[in-house]
Amino acid sequence: MILPRFDVLTPATVTEACALLAAHTAAGVRILAGGTDLLVELRRPIIPQHVPRCDGCPTHPEGAVFSTIDCTMWNSEPLMAAGGSVRAAVKPPAFLLSLHKLRDLRGLQKRTDGSLRVGACTTITDIERSRDIREGWTALAEGADNLGSPLVRNRGTVGGNIANARPAADTAVPTIALRATLVLRSTSGIRTIAAADFPTGPGKTIINPGEILTYIEYPAPAKYSGSAYHKLANRKALEISTVGVAVYLALETPGGPVADVSVALGAVGPKPLAAASVGPVLLGRIPDETAINDAARAAMEDARPIDDHRGSAWYRLQMVEVLTRRLLKTALARAEGKK
Protein backbone atom coordinates (compact mmCIF):
# COMPACT_ATOMS: atom_id res chain seq x y z
CA MET A 1 0.00 0.00 0.00
CA ILE A 2 1.37 3.37 -0.93
CA LEU A 3 0.04 6.10 1.25
CA PRO A 4 -0.15 9.72 0.18
CA ARG A 5 2.26 12.19 1.70
CA PHE A 6 1.36 13.53 5.11
CA ASP A 7 3.16 14.49 8.28
CA VAL A 8 2.41 12.76 11.56
CA LEU A 9 1.96 14.71 14.78
CA THR A 10 2.69 12.73 17.93
CA PRO A 11 1.50 14.59 21.02
CA ALA A 12 2.52 13.21 24.42
CA THR A 13 -0.47 14.52 26.37
CA VAL A 14 -4.15 15.07 25.68
CA THR A 15 -3.71 18.82 26.26
CA GLU A 16 -0.95 18.93 23.67
CA ALA A 17 -3.08 16.87 21.30
CA CYS A 18 -5.93 19.38 21.53
CA ALA A 19 -3.55 22.28 20.92
CA LEU A 20 -1.97 20.58 17.91
CA LEU A 21 -5.36 19.65 16.54
CA ALA A 22 -6.58 23.24 16.82
CA ALA A 23 -3.38 24.58 15.26
CA HIS A 24 -3.56 22.27 12.24
CA THR A 25 -7.28 22.28 11.57
CA ALA A 26 -6.99 24.85 8.81
CA ALA A 27 -4.26 22.88 7.02
CA GLY A 28 -6.23 19.63 7.27
CA VAL A 29 -5.69 17.03 9.97
CA ARG A 30 -7.22 13.65 10.77
CA ILE A 31 -6.98 11.77 14.03
CA LEU A 32 -5.09 8.46 13.82
CA ALA A 33 -5.76 5.85 16.49
CA GLY A 34 -5.38 2.19 15.45
CA GLY A 35 -5.34 3.07 11.76
CA THR A 36 -7.48 0.11 10.74
CA ASP A 37 -10.05 2.40 9.12
CA LEU A 38 -8.18 5.62 8.42
CA LEU A 39 -5.15 4.18 6.63
CA VAL A 40 -7.40 2.06 4.42
CA GLU A 41 -9.40 5.16 3.56
CA LEU A 42 -6.29 7.17 2.72
CA ARG A 43 -4.59 4.68 0.47
CA ARG A 44 -4.34 5.48 -3.17
CA PRO A 45 -7.01 3.72 -5.18
CA ILE A 46 -4.69 1.74 -7.45
CA ILE A 47 -7.24 -0.97 -8.02
CA PRO A 48 -10.88 0.03 -8.29
CA GLN A 49 -12.57 -1.12 -5.15
CA HIS A 50 -16.19 -1.74 -4.46
CA VAL A 51 -17.62 0.18 -1.60
CA PRO A 52 -20.66 -0.93 0.34
CA ARG A 53 -24.01 0.41 -0.65
CA CYS A 54 -25.32 2.55 2.10
CA ASP A 55 -26.87 5.98 2.19
CA GLY A 56 -24.43 8.49 0.83
CA CYS A 57 -22.02 5.97 -0.68
CA PRO A 58 -21.20 6.07 -4.38
CA THR A 59 -22.74 2.70 -5.12
CA HIS A 60 -26.02 3.70 -3.64
CA PRO A 61 -28.70 2.88 -6.22
CA GLU A 62 -30.06 6.41 -6.07
CA GLY A 63 -27.23 7.65 -8.22
CA ALA A 64 -23.79 6.90 -9.54
CA VAL A 65 -22.36 10.23 -8.56
CA PHE A 66 -22.81 11.93 -5.26
CA SER A 67 -21.73 15.40 -4.49
CA THR A 68 -21.99 15.70 -0.76
CA ILE A 69 -19.04 15.07 1.46
CA ASP A 70 -19.47 11.86 3.33
CA CYS A 71 -16.20 10.12 4.00
CA THR A 72 -14.20 12.96 5.41
CA MET A 73 -15.05 16.24 6.94
CA TRP A 74 -11.78 17.81 5.95
CA ASN A 75 -12.00 17.64 2.22
CA SER A 76 -14.25 20.14 0.57
CA GLU A 77 -13.99 18.73 -2.95
CA PRO A 78 -16.94 16.70 -4.11
CA LEU A 79 -16.11 13.04 -4.45
CA MET A 80 -16.87 11.70 -7.88
CA ALA A 81 -17.38 7.99 -8.28
CA ALA A 82 -16.64 6.82 -11.78
CA GLY A 83 -19.25 4.32 -12.85
CA GLY A 84 -20.73 4.37 -9.42
CA SER A 85 -18.79 1.38 -8.14
CA VAL A 86 -15.31 2.63 -7.49
CA ARG A 87 -13.91 4.08 -4.36
CA ALA A 88 -13.10 7.69 -5.04
CA ALA A 89 -9.71 9.09 -4.20
CA VAL A 90 -9.91 10.90 -0.90
CA LYS A 91 -7.87 14.05 -0.81
CA PRO A 92 -5.30 13.29 1.84
CA PRO A 93 -5.00 15.48 4.90
CA ALA A 94 -1.70 17.32 5.35
CA PHE A 95 -1.39 15.95 8.89
CA LEU A 96 -2.32 12.92 10.90
CA LEU A 97 -2.52 13.38 14.64
CA SER A 98 -1.46 10.04 16.10
CA LEU A 99 -2.76 9.23 19.57
CA HIS A 100 -0.36 6.33 20.20
CA LYS A 101 1.63 8.11 22.89
CA LEU A 102 -1.41 9.08 24.94
CA ARG A 103 -1.21 6.28 27.51
CA ASP A 104 -3.96 7.98 29.56
CA LEU A 105 -6.43 7.19 26.82
CA ARG A 106 -5.69 3.48 26.84
CA GLY A 107 -7.22 1.29 29.49
CA LEU A 108 -10.21 0.73 31.71
CA GLN A 109 -11.02 2.31 35.02
CA LYS A 110 -13.79 0.96 37.21
CA ARG A 111 -15.02 3.71 39.48
CA THR A 112 -16.31 3.54 43.04
CA ASP A 113 -19.87 4.27 41.90
CA GLY A 114 -19.70 1.10 39.78
CA SER A 115 -19.41 2.91 36.47
CA LEU A 116 -16.67 2.20 33.97
CA ARG A 117 -14.49 4.67 32.15
CA VAL A 118 -12.93 3.35 28.97
CA GLY A 119 -10.15 5.28 27.26
CA ALA A 120 -10.90 5.91 23.60
CA CYS A 121 -7.59 4.31 22.58
CA THR A 122 -8.32 1.06 24.39
CA THR A 123 -7.97 -1.71 21.85
CA ILE A 124 -10.86 -3.98 21.02
CA THR A 125 -8.72 -6.89 22.26
CA ASP A 126 -8.34 -5.21 25.67
CA ILE A 127 -12.12 -4.90 25.85
CA GLU A 128 -12.66 -8.47 24.72
CA ARG A 129 -10.34 -9.77 27.47
CA SER A 130 -11.59 -7.57 30.31
CA ARG A 131 -13.38 -9.61 32.95
CA ASP A 132 -15.03 -6.47 34.35
CA ILE A 133 -16.61 -5.68 30.98
CA ARG A 134 -17.72 -9.26 30.38
CA GLU A 135 -19.44 -9.36 33.77
CA GLY A 136 -20.92 -5.89 33.98
CA TRP A 137 -21.28 -4.72 30.40
CA THR A 138 -21.63 -8.03 28.58
CA ALA A 139 -23.06 -6.54 25.40
CA LEU A 140 -19.89 -4.52 24.89
CA ALA A 141 -17.70 -7.61 25.36
CA GLU A 142 -19.84 -9.47 22.82
CA GLY A 143 -19.51 -6.57 20.39
CA ALA A 144 -15.74 -6.70 20.78
CA ASP A 145 -15.75 -10.49 20.25
CA ASN A 146 -17.36 -10.05 16.87
CA LEU A 147 -15.44 -7.08 15.48
CA GLY A 148 -13.21 -7.71 12.47
CA SER A 149 -10.53 -10.31 13.09
CA PRO A 150 -8.01 -10.83 15.92
CA LEU A 151 -5.54 -8.68 14.00
CA VAL A 152 -8.05 -5.88 13.57
CA ARG A 153 -8.95 -6.13 17.26
CA ASN A 154 -5.31 -5.92 18.29
CA ARG A 155 -4.90 -2.57 16.52
CA GLY A 156 -8.40 -1.13 16.35
CA THR A 157 -9.68 1.00 19.19
CA VAL A 158 -13.12 1.43 20.69
CA GLY A 159 -12.93 5.20 20.25
CA GLY A 160 -12.04 4.75 16.61
CA ASN A 161 -14.88 2.32 16.06
CA ILE A 162 -17.36 4.78 17.56
CA ALA A 163 -15.94 7.94 15.98
CA ASN A 164 -15.73 6.34 12.55
CA ALA A 165 -19.53 6.11 12.82
CA ARG A 166 -20.23 3.21 10.51
CA PRO A 167 -23.86 2.13 10.83
CA ALA A 168 -22.85 -1.44 11.71
CA ALA A 169 -20.02 -0.64 14.17
CA ASP A 170 -19.88 -3.59 16.56
CA THR A 171 -18.90 -1.63 19.66
CA ALA A 172 -21.03 1.44 18.90
CA VAL A 173 -24.30 -0.50 19.01
CA PRO A 174 -23.75 -1.94 22.53
CA THR A 175 -22.36 1.40 23.65
CA ILE A 176 -25.68 3.02 22.76
CA ALA A 177 -27.72 0.23 24.39
CA LEU A 178 -25.63 0.55 27.57
CA ARG A 179 -26.36 4.31 27.57
CA ALA A 180 -22.75 5.37 27.63
CA THR A 181 -21.63 8.97 27.64
CA LEU A 182 -18.87 10.13 25.32
CA VAL A 183 -16.35 12.67 26.55
CA LEU A 184 -14.99 15.04 23.90
CA ARG A 185 -12.02 17.27 24.58
CA SER A 186 -10.82 20.36 22.77
CA THR A 187 -8.83 23.47 23.60
CA SER A 188 -12.05 25.06 24.77
CA GLY A 189 -12.78 22.35 27.31
CA ILE A 190 -14.76 19.20 27.79
CA ARG A 191 -18.10 18.32 26.25
CA THR A 192 -20.13 15.22 27.01
CA ILE A 193 -22.77 13.66 24.84
CA ALA A 194 -24.97 10.58 25.00
CA ALA A 195 -23.64 7.83 22.72
CA ALA A 196 -26.99 7.64 20.90
CA ASP A 197 -26.77 11.31 19.90
CA PHE A 198 -23.18 11.12 18.66
CA PRO A 199 -23.49 9.64 15.15
CA THR A 200 -25.54 11.60 12.62
CA GLY A 201 -25.10 9.50 9.48
CA PRO A 202 -22.71 7.11 7.76
CA GLY A 203 -19.25 8.29 8.80
CA LYS A 204 -20.68 11.47 10.30
CA THR A 205 -20.87 12.55 13.91
CA ILE A 206 -21.53 15.69 15.89
CA ILE A 207 -17.81 15.99 16.64
CA ASN A 208 -16.41 19.39 15.71
CA PRO A 209 -13.03 20.02 14.10
CA GLY A 210 -10.60 20.34 16.98
CA GLU A 211 -12.37 17.86 19.24
CA ILE A 212 -10.98 14.49 20.31
CA LEU A 213 -13.06 11.62 21.67
CA THR A 214 -11.17 10.85 24.89
CA TYR A 215 -13.29 8.58 27.07
CA ILE A 216 -16.43 6.50 26.95
CA GLU A 217 -18.24 6.27 30.27
CA TYR A 218 -20.53 3.33 30.88
CA PRO A 219 -22.96 3.76 33.78
CA ALA A 220 -23.05 1.12 36.51
CA PRO A 221 -25.40 -1.74 35.61
CA ALA A 222 -28.48 -2.03 37.82
CA LYS A 223 -28.50 -4.81 40.42
CA TYR A 224 -30.77 -7.17 38.51
CA SER A 225 -29.70 -6.46 34.96
CA GLY A 226 -28.17 -8.11 31.96
CA SER A 227 -27.09 -7.16 28.47
CA ALA A 228 -26.33 -8.94 25.23
CA TYR A 229 -25.29 -8.26 21.64
CA HIS A 230 -25.74 -10.37 18.55
CA LYS A 231 -24.16 -9.82 15.18
CA LEU A 232 -25.98 -11.46 12.32
CA ALA A 233 -23.47 -12.03 9.54
CA ASN A 234 -22.44 -14.52 6.89
CA ARG A 235 -18.94 -15.13 8.26
CA LYS A 236 -17.46 -15.38 11.70
CA ALA A 237 -14.58 -12.99 11.07
CA LEU A 238 -13.73 -10.01 8.89
CA GLU A 239 -17.37 -9.29 8.37
CA ILE A 240 -19.73 -6.36 8.48
CA SER A 241 -23.00 -7.25 10.12
CA THR A 242 -26.25 -7.63 8.21
CA VAL A 243 -28.05 -6.70 11.41
CA GLY A 244 -26.63 -6.10 14.87
CA VAL A 245 -28.78 -5.75 17.98
CA ALA A 246 -27.76 -4.90 21.54
CA VAL A 247 -30.08 -5.10 24.53
CA TYR A 248 -29.84 -3.94 28.14
CA LEU A 249 -32.57 -5.10 30.51
CA ALA A 250 -33.03 -4.40 34.24
CA LEU A 251 -35.64 -5.91 36.56
CA GLU A 252 -37.01 -4.49 39.78
CA THR A 253 -36.53 -7.91 41.39
CA PRO A 254 -35.76 -11.34 39.94
CA GLY A 255 -39.01 -12.51 38.42
CA GLY A 256 -40.40 -9.01 38.79
CA PRO A 257 -41.37 -6.30 36.33
CA VAL A 258 -38.99 -4.57 33.93
CA ALA A 259 -37.39 -1.55 35.56
CA ASP A 260 -35.33 -0.43 32.59
CA VAL A 261 -34.76 -1.49 29.02
CA SER A 262 -32.64 -0.16 26.21
CA VAL A 263 -32.25 -1.57 22.71
CA ALA A 264 -29.85 -0.41 19.99
CA LEU A 265 -29.83 -1.46 16.34
CA GLY A 266 -26.92 -1.66 13.91
CA ALA A 267 -26.88 -1.84 10.10
CA VAL A 268 -30.56 -1.02 9.80
CA GLY A 269 -30.25 2.72 9.32
CA PRO A 270 -27.77 5.40 8.31
CA LYS A 271 -26.24 5.19 11.80
CA PRO A 272 -26.44 2.94 14.85
CA LEU A 273 -29.88 3.65 16.31
CA ALA A 274 -31.49 3.59 19.72
CA ALA A 275 -34.81 1.75 19.47
CA ALA A 276 -36.89 4.18 21.50
CA SER A 277 -40.18 2.39 20.86
CA VAL A 278 -39.24 -0.60 23.03
CA GLY A 279 -39.24 1.18 26.39
CA PRO A 280 -42.91 2.25 26.49
CA VAL A 281 -44.00 -1.27 25.50
CA LEU A 282 -41.97 -3.18 28.08
CA LEU A 283 -41.42 -0.93 31.09
CA GLY A 284 -43.32 -2.00 34.19
CA ARG A 285 -44.47 -5.29 32.66
CA ILE A 286 -43.51 -8.78 33.74
CA PRO A 287 -41.19 -9.89 30.90
CA ASP A 288 -43.19 -12.93 29.85
CA GLU A 289 -43.43 -14.33 26.33
CA THR A 290 -46.17 -11.88 25.29
CA ALA A 291 -44.39 -8.82 26.64
CA ILE A 292 -41.12 -9.78 24.95
CA ASN A 293 -42.87 -10.45 21.64
CA ASP A 294 -44.58 -7.05 21.85
CA ALA A 295 -41.25 -5.37 22.59
CA ALA A 296 -39.49 -7.12 19.71
CA ARG A 297 -42.19 -5.99 17.30
CA ALA A 298 -41.89 -2.46 18.63
CA ALA A 299 -38.17 -2.46 17.82
CA MET A 300 -39.04 -2.92 14.14
CA GLU A 301 -40.68 0.51 14.14
CA ASP A 302 -37.33 2.17 14.78
CA ALA A 303 -35.39 0.35 12.05
CA ARG A 304 -34.84 2.08 8.72
CA PRO A 305 -33.07 -0.63 6.71
CA ILE A 306 -32.08 -0.49 3.05
CA ASP A 307 -31.53 -3.21 0.44
CA ASP A 308 -27.92 -4.06 -0.25
CA HIS A 309 -25.73 -7.06 -0.99
CA ARG A 310 -25.78 -8.13 2.67
CA GLY A 311 -29.54 -8.41 2.84
CA SER A 312 -32.81 -6.87 1.77
CA ALA A 313 -34.57 -4.23 3.81
CA TRP A 314 -37.45 -6.67 4.37
CA TYR A 315 -35.15 -9.40 5.67
CA ARG A 316 -33.32 -6.99 7.95
CA LEU A 317 -36.59 -5.79 9.40
CA GLN A 318 -37.65 -9.36 10.23
CA MET A 319 -34.26 -10.01 11.79
CA VAL A 320 -34.60 -6.96 14.03
CA GLU A 321 -37.66 -8.60 15.53
CA VAL A 322 -36.09 -12.05 15.83
CA LEU A 323 -32.83 -10.81 17.32
CA THR A 324 -34.50 -8.37 19.70
CA ARG A 325 -36.74 -11.16 20.98
CA ARG A 326 -33.86 -13.58 21.49
CA LEU A 327 -31.59 -10.97 23.05
CA LEU A 328 -34.29 -9.81 25.46
CA LYS A 329 -34.52 -13.42 26.61
CA THR A 330 -30.73 -13.69 26.93
CA ALA A 331 -30.52 -10.42 28.83
CA LEU A 332 -33.43 -11.52 31.02
CA ALA A 333 -31.67 -14.78 31.91
CA ARG A 334 -28.53 -12.81 32.73
CA ALA A 335 -30.51 -10.32 34.82
CA GLU A 336 -31.90 -13.21 36.82
CA GLY A 337 -28.42 -14.59 37.30
CA LYS A 338 -28.93 -17.60 35.04
CA LYS A 339 -26.34 -16.40 32.51
Place this chain on the structure above:
Amino acid sequence: MKKLITLTVNGVLHELAVEPRRTLLQVIREDLGLTGTEKGCGIGDCGTCTVLVDGVATFSCLTLAVQVEGCAVETVESLAENGKLNALQQAFVDHGAVQCGYCSPGMLMTSTELLRRNPHPTEQEIRRAISGNLCRCTGYQKIVEAIQAAAGGQHE
Protein backbone atom coordinates in the same frame (compact mmCIF):
# COMPACT_ATOMS: atom_id res chain seq x y z
CA MET B 1 10.31 15.30 6.00
CA LYS B 2 11.74 12.18 7.58
CA LYS B 3 11.44 11.33 11.24
CA LEU B 4 14.10 9.57 13.29
CA ILE B 5 12.84 6.52 15.11
CA THR B 6 14.35 3.63 16.97
CA LEU B 7 13.00 0.17 16.41
CA THR B 8 14.16 -3.15 17.78
CA VAL B 9 13.66 -5.76 15.10
CA ASN B 10 14.40 -9.39 15.99
CA GLY B 11 16.53 -8.23 18.90
CA VAL B 12 18.60 -5.77 16.89
CA LEU B 13 18.21 -2.09 17.66
CA HIS B 14 17.87 0.04 14.54
CA GLU B 15 17.89 3.80 14.25
CA LEU B 16 15.98 4.75 11.16
CA ALA B 17 15.00 7.88 9.31
CA VAL B 18 11.54 7.20 7.90
CA GLU B 19 8.98 9.17 6.01
CA PRO B 20 5.86 9.48 8.22
CA ARG B 21 3.68 7.84 5.59
CA ARG B 22 5.77 4.67 5.43
CA THR B 23 4.25 1.58 6.93
CA LEU B 24 6.02 -0.80 9.26
CA LEU B 25 5.80 -3.35 6.45
CA GLN B 26 7.66 -1.11 4.02
CA VAL B 27 10.35 -0.36 6.57
CA ILE B 28 10.82 -4.03 7.43
CA ARG B 29 10.99 -5.16 3.82
CA GLU B 30 12.62 -2.25 2.05
CA ASP B 31 14.78 -0.50 4.65
CA LEU B 32 15.80 -3.55 6.66
CA GLY B 33 15.70 -6.06 3.83
CA LEU B 34 13.70 -8.58 5.83
CA THR B 35 11.53 -9.90 3.04
CA GLY B 36 10.12 -12.87 4.93
CA THR B 37 7.15 -10.71 5.89
CA GLU B 38 4.88 -10.60 2.86
CA LYS B 39 2.67 -7.91 1.50
CA GLY B 40 -0.79 -9.14 0.60
CA CYS B 41 -3.93 -7.06 0.42
CA GLY B 42 -2.48 -3.97 2.08
CA ILE B 43 -5.75 -3.21 3.86
CA GLY B 44 -5.75 -5.51 6.86
CA ASP B 45 -7.85 -8.29 5.39
CA CYS B 46 -5.38 -11.09 4.63
CA GLY B 47 -2.92 -11.08 7.54
CA THR B 48 0.17 -12.22 5.65
CA CYS B 49 2.04 -9.10 6.78
CA THR B 50 1.59 -10.04 10.45
CA VAL B 51 4.51 -9.33 12.77
CA LEU B 52 4.62 -9.16 16.55
CA VAL B 53 4.88 -5.66 18.03
CA ASP B 54 5.75 -5.89 21.73
CA GLY B 55 4.44 -9.44 21.52
CA VAL B 56 1.11 -8.52 19.94
CA ALA B 57 0.20 -9.84 16.49
CA THR B 58 -0.08 -6.76 14.31
CA PHE B 59 -0.66 -6.24 10.63
CA SER B 60 2.36 -4.27 9.54
CA CYS B 61 0.63 -2.96 6.42
CA LEU B 62 -1.78 -0.82 8.44
CA THR B 63 0.70 0.35 11.02
CA LEU B 64 2.85 3.39 10.38
CA ALA B 65 6.48 2.90 11.37
CA VAL B 66 6.31 6.12 13.43
CA GLN B 67 3.44 4.64 15.46
CA VAL B 68 5.63 1.83 16.79
CA GLU B 69 8.62 3.95 17.65
CA GLY B 70 10.64 2.31 20.42
CA CYS B 71 8.75 -0.97 20.15
CA ALA B 72 10.19 -4.47 19.81
CA VAL B 73 9.21 -6.08 16.52
CA GLU B 74 9.51 -9.78 15.75
CA THR B 75 9.27 -11.03 12.19
CA VAL B 76 9.17 -14.54 10.76
CA GLU B 77 12.97 -14.43 10.42
CA SER B 78 13.24 -14.54 14.21
CA LEU B 79 11.64 -17.97 14.50
CA ALA B 80 14.41 -20.24 13.21
CA GLU B 81 17.04 -21.05 15.80
CA ASN B 82 20.62 -21.31 14.58
CA GLY B 83 19.51 -21.87 11.03
CA LYS B 84 17.15 -24.64 12.05
CA LEU B 85 13.37 -24.36 11.79
CA ASN B 86 11.68 -24.10 15.18
CA ALA B 87 9.07 -26.61 16.31
CA LEU B 88 6.16 -24.59 14.92
CA GLN B 89 7.79 -24.10 11.52
CA GLN B 90 8.77 -27.76 11.35
CA ALA B 91 5.19 -28.73 12.22
CA PHE B 92 3.94 -26.57 9.32
CA VAL B 93 6.30 -28.43 6.97
CA ASP B 94 5.49 -31.87 8.38
CA HIS B 95 1.74 -31.39 8.21
CA GLY B 96 1.57 -29.91 4.73
CA ALA B 97 0.48 -26.56 6.12
CA VAL B 98 2.68 -24.83 3.56
CA GLN B 99 1.53 -25.01 -0.03
CA CYS B 100 2.11 -21.82 -1.97
CA GLY B 101 3.59 -20.38 1.21
CA TYR B 102 2.30 -16.86 0.85
CA CYS B 103 0.26 -16.89 4.04
CA SER B 104 2.93 -18.76 6.02
CA PRO B 105 4.79 -15.80 7.58
CA GLY B 106 1.54 -14.36 8.86
CA MET B 107 0.18 -17.72 9.98
CA LEU B 108 3.41 -18.48 11.82
CA MET B 109 3.53 -15.14 13.63
CA THR B 110 -0.15 -15.24 14.57
CA SER B 111 0.17 -18.77 15.91
CA THR B 112 3.40 -17.87 17.71
CA GLU B 113 1.46 -15.22 19.62
CA LEU B 114 -1.37 -17.67 20.29
CA LEU B 115 0.92 -20.37 21.67
CA ARG B 116 2.74 -17.91 23.93
CA ARG B 117 -0.54 -16.69 25.35
CA ASN B 118 -2.26 -20.06 25.37
CA PRO B 119 0.20 -22.98 25.12
CA HIS B 120 -2.54 -25.60 24.75
CA PRO B 121 -5.30 -24.08 22.64
CA THR B 122 -8.37 -26.03 21.58
CA GLU B 123 -9.13 -26.44 17.91
CA GLN B 124 -11.77 -23.72 18.18
CA GLU B 125 -9.33 -21.35 19.82
CA ILE B 126 -6.83 -21.98 17.03
CA ARG B 127 -9.42 -21.39 14.33
CA ARG B 128 -10.54 -18.19 16.00
CA ALA B 129 -6.95 -16.98 16.44
CA ILE B 130 -6.09 -17.41 12.76
CA SER B 131 -9.40 -16.05 11.51
CA GLY B 132 -7.69 -12.86 10.36
CA ASN B 133 -5.14 -14.78 8.28
CA LEU B 134 -6.35 -15.94 4.90
CA CYS B 135 -5.05 -19.09 3.24
CA ARG B 136 -6.28 -19.97 -0.22
CA CYS B 137 -4.52 -23.35 -0.55
CA THR B 138 -4.89 -25.54 2.49
CA GLY B 139 -8.46 -25.03 3.56
CA TYR B 140 -6.96 -24.31 6.99
CA GLN B 141 -7.26 -27.90 8.23
CA LYS B 142 -3.56 -28.67 7.79
CA ILE B 143 -2.59 -25.38 9.40
CA VAL B 144 -4.81 -26.10 12.39
CA GLU B 145 -3.27 -29.57 12.66
CA ALA B 146 0.23 -28.15 12.48
CA ILE B 147 -0.47 -25.68 15.28
CA GLN B 148 -2.04 -28.44 17.36
CA ALA B 149 1.01 -30.61 16.81
CA ALA B 150 3.38 -27.79 17.76
CA ALA B 151 1.33 -27.26 20.91
CA GLY B 152 1.72 -30.93 21.76
CA GLY B 153 -2.01 -31.25 21.34
CA GLN B 154 -4.10 -34.32 20.75
CA HIS B 155 -3.23 -34.52 17.08
CA GLU B 156 -4.26 -37.84 15.51
